[in-house]
Amino acid sequence: MIQGTTSDAGKSMLVTALCRWLARQQIRVAPFKPQNMALNSAVTIDGGEIGRAQAVQAYAAGLVPHTDMNPVLLKPSTDKNAQVIIHGQAIATMDASGFHDYKSIARTAVLASHARLATQYDRIIVEGAGSPAEINLRANDIANMGFAEAVDCPVILIADIDRGGVFAHLAGTLALLSESECARIKGFVINRFRGDISLLQPGLDWLEAYTGKPVLGVLPYFQGLHLEAEDALPHNPEPIMADASDRLQVVVPVLPRISNHTDFDPLRLHPRVDLHFIGPNQALPPADLIILPGSKNVRADLAWLRKQGWEVAIRRHLRYGGKLIGICGGFQMLGKWIHDPKGLEGDAGSAHGLAFFEMDTTLYPEKQLGNVCGTLAHQGAAMTGYEIHHGVTVFQKTYSPAVHLAQRTEGALSADGQIMGCYLHGLFESADACRALLHWAGLTDHPPAPDYQAIRNAAINCLADGVEQHLDTNRLYQLLNLQGMAP
Incomplete structure (x- = not known):
């Protein structure tokens, strides 16, 4: 399971990358997000609705999206209410307290979906939601550690260095977890690094000594890659150096x-x-x-x-x-x-x-x-x-x-x-x-539109290459119980 210190830390990206990396090795892998809150969604082969990020992850794994890959989807309609979608179908609109009371039912749906996927695939890569250290959301959690504990799943914690405070994010998250939850985290991934990695090394050494947990790798800031957003609006692209009248x-x-x-x-x-x-x-x-x-x-x-x-x-x-x-x-x-x-x-x-x-x-x-x-x-x-x-x-x-x-x-x-x-x-x-x-x-006399599917596929392949080049794949094999495949 990939959990993050914050929203937009890189959870969706890393799950996508791992799905493609494993699929390349002929491992039958499926993505899974127990609970998602997003207004970007996709339609599945079984006629339901899931978060769009999970549909992209399915594509990375060579699969057709299915509702079991995201059994609980919350689509906010106001600041206080959200439509609750279970196994792809809208069942009600609830406020936060209403959904809190509903979580025991939602948990049953989550575990049922995970169990079905486990019978069909060799491995499942799970994506958490937000941060596992959200104190107000810990009770009856089904999105992060509550799920990981229920299915006995090892966790990798990812943090975004580009926004600053990466070591505080990682150490602070551990400090707010229970003893069993903290033990469940098997390593860290640092995301969106740019610069000389040797200048970061003292911080990595300190982090490993302070937490007793390994840094599994440092992913670079992938410039120019397109991966569909889970929910947040993208920044406008860099301006193209040409006469604006041509566009x-x-x-x-x-x-x-x-x-x-x-x-x-x-x-x-x-x-x-x-x-x-x-x-x-x-x-x-x-x-x-x-x-x-x-x-x-x-x-x-x-x-x-x-x-x-x-x-x-x-x-x-x-x-x-x-x-x-x-x-x-x-x-x-x-x-x-x-x-x-x-x-x-x-x-x-x-x-x-x-x-x-x-x-x-x-x-x-x-x-x-x-x-x-x-x-x-x-x-x-x-x-x-x-x-x-x-x-x-x-x-x-x-x-x-x-x-x-x-x-x-x-x-x-x-x-x-x-x-x-x-x-x-x-x-x-x-x-x-x-x-x-x-x-x-x-727009007249313009070249053919870019091949959107090819652009997305190239980006996913680049992310999978990043796993191979920048993460400790031997440790990943161990966490996935695939040691026999280690080089």
Whole structure:
């Protein structure tokens, strides 16, 4: 099990790297995260929903994602409430105290999933959540040491040196664990180091002497690697040294409950696109394309968008000939009404939409989940995607569809060709669809879109190489009980 001293210490990255490293050696390995809190999710082969990081880890292991890889997923809809997803299916919205009371049931689901994976795979690489030293979350823990103790799992603790205080993070975490938990930690990994490793060595020697535990390795700061984020928004990429007029300007408003922002990773990687995430108290800059992203609380996020003055900016953008795409929750915002009669995303009620399409959306408890493939209606380009939503949208007027799927059409394209919306995530991951959409938005005579899958695969391979080059693989073999494979 990989646990971290903080969020974003590198847990997801290291699990991904270890899954690929082991898969290369023909070890049947599966990723597992008992409990995840994230708004980036993926649809599994068994028709459920898991954290997107676990889907990437499955890919690294050469597997198709399954709900057992992340049996408990929490998707915050407000600052105090989250939708609880068990074995891929939404079962309720709870506050923190409600979920605390529910943990005994969630624990049963976690252990059942782990047991099923253990019968199918040679090894399981487990990812913790946040930090094991969160004192207020220790009771009935199923995400970190509570799980590790339940299944008798050795733990590696990873810390991020780039943010500073790495030795305090590691030593302080140990100080806050129980004796049995502390004994369970078998070594440390230091992440995101840049510089002369010899200058770090005295600190490593001190850490080993002070804790009695080995440093299993120091991973470098991998520059330029793309790995889909578990939840946190990425930083804008480094500026490309070229005339900005050669690139399409794309703006994504960052809603408070933005979900599946990994939709825009292919645009961040495109050499002819400048993608800008615009946050609170920022004006929407001039752009060729504005994309309204998915949301876990559409009515509240729409009200917040209006409070920022962005509705006025969007209408001005359209008057000047700009293009607009709404994805999932962003698509729902494009209609006349959004109804949530059962309060699935907040208080029960209705809200006026932006009314760019003559359509109403009603949220129902049954979530629509699925992986799809089809073609863009206006360009015929092949695309793949996935849908994760509670809404059912009904049109009062006939529009050209946005996408043709095998058995149905999806979404809508406005009569003037400026506005497109649909429920499908992942629109830009297919190179043909990405090229067609960017051409529609105004990017002409551009090279083929980057091969997103190849970029992700290369990054995962680089991380696995990092395990081989920078970690003590003999100790890893021992922890995994694979000593017979040691060189």
